[in-house]
Amino acid sequence: VQLQASGGGSVEVGDSLRLSCAASGRTLSSHILGWFRQAPGKEREFVGHISWSRGTTNYADSVKGRFTISRDTAKGTMYLQMGSLTPEDTAVYFCAAAPIRTIFSPKDYYTRPSAYIYEGQGTQVTVSS
Numbered sequence: 019v020q021l022q023a024s025g026g027g028s029v030e031v032g033d034s035l036r037l038s039c040a041a042s043g044r045t046l047s048s049h050i051l052g053w054f055r056q057a058p059g060k061e062r063e064f065v066g067h068i069s070w071s072r073g074t075t076n077y078a079d080s081v082k083g084r085f086t087i088s089r090d091t092a093k094g095t096m097y098l099q100m101g102s103l104t105p106e107d108t109a110v111y112f113c114a115a116a117p118i119r120t121i122f123s124p125k126d127y128y129t130r131p132s133a134y135i136y137e138g139q140g141t142q143v144t145v146s147s
Contacts, residue, residue: 021138039113055109
């Protein structure tokens with residue numbers, strides 16, 4: 019699986035921004051695709067994920083109601099629509115892919131960075147007040 023994130027930029031508080039993640043690979047349908055972010059001096063943080071085959075999503079509480087993940091399987095692209103941005107959303111955003119496990123997994127398994135074995139380069143999002 020190959021991933022390439024794009025769409026970052028500098029915006030102001032309250033603005034919206036859409037990130038894209040171009041995804042390719044024969045086995046995409048057997049993966050969960052996720053968004054993570056990392057601010058300077060902080061650990062990588064789960065943002066949300068989507069099942070490539072089913073389109074079901076899950077979000078971190080910090081972005082729930084403001085961010086939406088979607089995917090266009092025909093275009094091979096995952097999106098992160100971000101709204102009501104605050105300075106706390108400033109970070110480098112990464113898209114990543116995790117193989118779907120066929121064994122029992124903890125409910126929060128796909129929120130963990132360790133579940134993801136493929137990752138694209140990040141894209142910087144800066145929100146200024």
